[in-house]
Structure formats: structure tokens, C-alpha cells
Amino acid sequence: MRLALSLLLLPALAQAEAASPTWLHCGQIFDSASGKLLGEHALRIEEGRIAEVVAGAPRGEAIDLRGHTCMPGLIDLHVHLSNETNPQAYAEGFRLNPEDFAFRSVGYAKRTLQAGFTTVRDLGGHIALSLRDAVDEGLIEGPRIIAAGKSLATTGGHADPLNGVSRDLLHSFGYPGPEDGVISGPLEARRAVRQRYKEGSDMIKLTATGGVLSFAKSADNPQFLPDEIEAIVRTARDYGFKVAAHAHGAEGMKRAVLAGVDTIEHGTYMDDEVMKLMKERGTWYVPTLMAGAFVSEKSKDPDYYPEIVRPKAARVGPTISATTAKAYKAGVRIAFGTDAGVFPHGQNAGEFALLVEAGMSPAEALVAATRSAAQALGMEAEIGSLEAGKHADVVAVRGDPLQNIRLMEEIDFVMKAGQRYR
Template sequence: MHHQLLTAAVLSTLALPALGADTSLHCGKLFDSRSGKVLGPHTVIVRDGKVADVLSGRVEPVGDVTSIDLSSRTCMAGWTDLHVHLGSQSSPQSYSEGFRLDDVDYAFRSVGFAEKTLMAGFTSVRDLGGEVTPHLRNAINQGLVKGPRIWAAGKSIATTGGHADPTNGMNSVLQHLIGPPGPTEGVINSIDDARQAVRQRYKEGSDVIKITATGGVLSYAKSGDAPQFTVDEVKAIVDTAKDYGYRVAAHAHGEEGMYRAVAGGVNTIEHGTYMSERVMSLMKQKGAWYVPTIYAGRFVAEKAKIDGYFPEVVRPKAARIGSLIQDTAAKAYKGGVKIAFGTDMGVGPHGDNAREFIYMVEAGIPATVALQSATIVAAEVLGVDDQGVVEAGKRADIIAMPGDPVADIHHVLKVDFVMKDGVVYREPIR
């Protein structure tokens, strides 16, 4: 009984406008993510968590309707960050904490990270690796926690010693006590292992599959770019993922591992540091998206200059690889590769996700394209058609900010209105 009363109390504090009550948003401007155009004044009518109507001009509603004046702001569909890690955040203590903290500690931390992400304008995220995130997703869906809609990968899939091998950095005594990790722990070394690892993620309730196709920057291992799967292993993962309706994201820095991942049929390449013309050509042929995560690259390159922030085995990788990603994004965009929005947040501080837009524009990607990459394009990457645009029948995920981000991309850092599924979580102070 006490638990039921507590749950009811929590739900009552989180629920803002009641579903079923109409809300009218008076937007000074409206970014149409389908066309990439900034439109003039519009009135958006929200009902039962969805957009009921989008009307040109300021239209005063009739009846019992909650009106919200956003006439000095630009409205648009809520953003999606396709690469986050809500269970953690980088710090000089990150590596030692892995031996001192457990999943409960990380779960409590994730609650604050999720709320910061939502309040920054990100109404959906794809969490690409973290065992606590499926549970966080469920808590958000139940209304117990404030946060974005989550597509959770759960445990990333790696090969022995690969970027997501959970025993990297352990001494030989610990590794002997724990034993070699296998498909249950997300570590594979054969086609059969690959199938079992995907099925285990299904068993655990994942929404998407993440593989680490090459070495990584922040893993406790020497190489940041060596290939770590065969094409046949990737194909086994992709084919098995399709059985469960999953899409596959591939962390990749090195050229050969990236090429193998695309050849094996993955949907997205994450980071893509050493992307070559050969890889770009195959990505265009296969229809794969590129999620650059420029923020993470710049963040680790900067932190590599600080003594003690990273272990010495990590530091040279962070300095070398991190500084290249923005240039790769510029090259990929010019080369015609499809670009989708992602930050790898959890490397940098949660809630600062929108800074990625600024870095994309600096790389030569037009502001309209950058904003579309986090709205209608992100919905396509996720395989959904009910979000990413402000249109009748779509989810009422709507954000607003002072100023026009197409005219000045820095306005993305000023989001002060956030609605998700018709519920207002943030509203301008009057």
C-alpha cells in the first residue's frame, strides 16, 4: 500500500496538463522540418498527446483551452539525439568508478542526466550502450521519471578485447576469477556467437543493436581504429537483428572496420573518423547514415591536454582521433553521405547536446540540414513516422526558443519551452 501511494504521489507531481484537455500554442515562427523552411506565425492545437491541427496565423481557440504564448519564439519538432549514454558521464574518476560503483549507482545518476537532456529540447534519444538504460526507459514510460523517449541498445556487442569488452583494463587475476565474457555479456567470436548475442539483447528488452566495429577512444586498450569483426560476423548480427525488427548501429573509427560494417548491412556508422572515399561510396550504395558525434571528438581532444584526465593508454587516442571528426563530417556532407544527428553525450556533459548543431554548421553543414538531421531524418533512422514534424496526427513533441536558429544557429542553446507527448515540461518564465 505504501508503495502504491508513493507511486501515485510521484505521478501526480510529474503530470502537468491532463491528457484530453486541448492546448493551443501560439508560435511566432515555425520551423517546418519536412521542407526545411522557417514559416511565419502559426497556432498549434494539441489534444490527447498529439498534434490535432496546425493553423496559419494566430488563431484564438474557443472553449476550455489552455493557451501558451510563444509569439516571440520559434517552434519546431522536438529533437532526437541518436547517440547518447544516459547511464554515465565522463570524468577523471570514470575508470576507477567502474570497480567501485554498481548498476544502482549508475541508475540514480541516469535520472538527472535524462531530465537535463529533455529540458535541453531532446524529446527522444537512442542510447547506444548501457545496461541501466532499458530500465530508465521503462521508468520514463511509466511516468516515474522525467526524460526523453528512449530507444535503448542495452549492452553493446564487441569481440574479445574490443571496444565494448567489459573486462578490458582488468588485471589477470580479476579476469581469471570472472572468466572470459561471451555472448551473454555481449562478446562474440563467431557467427553463432553473433546470433546468440543479438537474441540475448532481445531477451533483455533492447530496442536497437549496437556493435563496436573498430577499437575506440575511451576503452582501456591500445588501438582506437583496428577492425574487430569479420564481414560474416557483422552480417550474422544484422540478419538476426532483422528477425526482431531491430536496426543496427556501428561504432567505427578505422577505415577497414567501417567498410566491413557497412558491407555487412549496418544502418548507421557512428563517429566515422577515418572514413574514406571507398567507405562513403559504399554507404551511399547501401543507404547507410552517418552520425558524426563531433561534440565527443572535440571534447576528448580537449581533455587529452589535461594531465590525469584519461589513463595514459587512452590519452594519445583521444588527442589523435578526437580532433579529426569535425573534418570528417565536413567531407562526408560534401560527398553526399546522409547525415543524422548524434553527440555521444555521456562523453561530454548531458544537457549540452545542442552544441552539436553549432559544430555541424562550423563544418559547413547548413543550419536547415542540421536541424532536419535531429528531427525528420532522425525519425527515419529510428524507423518511425509519428514524430520529427509538427503536423496533425503526429506526436506533440514541440520545443521553442527565442530567435531563429536558421538565421543564427546559436539560438539552439536557448530552448525554454519543451513539450513531449502533449505534456509541458518547460515553459518560459514570464
């Protein structure tokens, strides 16, 4: 009886914590504007927001984080919370129901939040829309989710849900169209965007080129004609949507950047011309190095991916790393994203060390996952820094992550909107 009562009281206690003033006493705080540590500070949290940031000790009782570095809640701009890699993933799509994937996603969301990621951008899948709403309603624990809903693809392209199935099954299922996120031509492109609006998506994701894990030969061929991408972006703007473009090949990237997309995801074979265009237009680059490293490693296992996927997976990891290093040196704006789901959820922070290996300083890598990611989302007024008025999204690690970026993989404290989760 006592346990049952305690469980019933937990939501009320969490709400009370978020509503009443709370002080955090931090040994250091990370300033995502300057990329510097500012020494001992205290944060006053009230009604889910940062009410005050003061140098030195707090004025009242506080959560003791004096041995820690406090940072803004981390942001991952590329996750897939409705699924997770495993050797049976290709078969599961035929034998599992949407409810099965939905129940799994609850655990993935909790793992992501526990790893310090208080905001994520989910780039593909209907389940994320309901998962987002369940988190917002306090039904489950998870990060704040910006959900794209179904990714937009061309017929037979990356993100066509029936890509690679037999002809008999295709005739049985019916050919997917704009309502399913699959288009041919500008008119269907506009219909697909409007359908995402109807379904409640927060943004649009399109697959401008082939993909590594799709059941198809090419990972990098362009898959949308320029007028199709232009129709998507123009229609998206009418509905207040930002647009992310999955793209491995240079020509597909070029078409997407010229059409006005906001972010390029992966960017494996990005060339100098694309980098120049991205700098001119302010397009963000989201490298997803963790995914590249994972698929390259798993390509060595003949039982993990289908044979048509393995050669693509073997090439992509080292190439993305080299491209990220080159893009960073060229001055392309880089924001943090991992493609979690391609590798196990909750390991997102491994991206920090890979960004540092690609040439970024630890401070720059942290900025990429806070201030820069918030700017890419258009949410810099709400998240991405520890400032009065912003959401009380705070994470902390013991020690100095600017000296050891691997500390980001050992998050000790997680607060989202004033509520403690770790």
C-alpha cells in the same frame, strides 16, 4: 500539508494537461521537410498528439510563444545515459554498484529532456532498459528512449566489459561471452543478438572497430570479421532490430556497411570508398562532433584520461570534424547524434554549431536532428515534424535559429507527448 498535497496532485495535473486540448501560438514554426520557417502558426494539442496545425492565430486560449520559433522535439541518436565523463570514471566501474549508476542516470535523463531532446537512442548499457521503462511509466522525467542494451563486442575489443583488467581479476570474474555482449564467431554473434531480444532491447549496437576511450592501444582497428557482422545484422533483422555500428577505422566501417548496418557512428577515418558505399546503400552517418571536441580538449590534461587513451583522444576531434565536412560535401546522409556521456549530459545542443562549422547550413543541422533522425530510427510517422497525427513533441527558442544556430543551446519551451516540461 499543502505542499504535500500539491506534490501529490502534480502527476494528475500533468495527465490532465496531456489529455485536454491545448493551443500553442508560435511566432514561427520550423518545417523539417523544407528546412524553412513558415511564419505565425498555431498547434492544437490533444491527447498527447498534434491534432491540428493552422496558419495564423489559434482558435481559443493558447500558450503564448509568439516571440519564439517552434520546432519538432529534438532527437539525439547517440547518448549514454547510464554514465557521464569524469576523471574517476575508469575506477568507478570497480567500486560503484549498478544502483549507483542508475540513480545518476535519472538526473542525466532530466537534463537531456530540459535541453530539448524529446527522443534519444541510448547506445550501450543495461541501465538504459530500466530507465526507458521508468520514463514510459511516468515515474521519472526524461526523453523517449530507444535502448540498445549491452553493446556487442569481440573478445578484448571496444565494449568488452573486462577489457584492460588484470589477469587475476579476469580469472576471478570469468570470461565474458555472448550473454555479456562479447562474441567470437558467427554462432556467438547470433546468440548475443537473441540475448538482447530476451532482455528487451529495442535495437542492436556493435563496436566494429577499436575505440577512443577503451583501455587499448588502437582506436580504429577492425574488430569483427565480415561473417560475424553479417550474422549480427541478419539475426537482428529477424527480430525487427535496426543496427548501429561504432566505427572509427575505414576497414571496420566498410565491413559494417557491406553487412547492412543502418548507421555508422563517429566515422573518424572514413575514406572515399566507404562514403561511396554508404551513399549506395543509404547508410546514415552520425558524426558525434561534440564528443570528438571534448576528448581532444581533455587529452591535454594528464590527469583526466589514462595514458594509453590520451594519444587517441588528441587525434580524434579534429579528424572527425574534417571527415564530417568531407562526408557532407560527398552527399552522405547525416543524422544528429552527440555521444553525450562522453561529455556532460544536457549540453547536446552544442552539436548544432559544430555541424554548421563542418559545412551544413543551420536549417540542414536542424533537419538532421528532427526529420533525418526520425527517418534513421524508422519513426518518421511518429516524430520529427510538426504535423497532425504525430506525437506532440515541441520545443521553442526565442528568436530565429536559422540566423543564429547557438540559440539552440537556449531552449525556452519543451513539450513531450503533449506534456510541458520546461
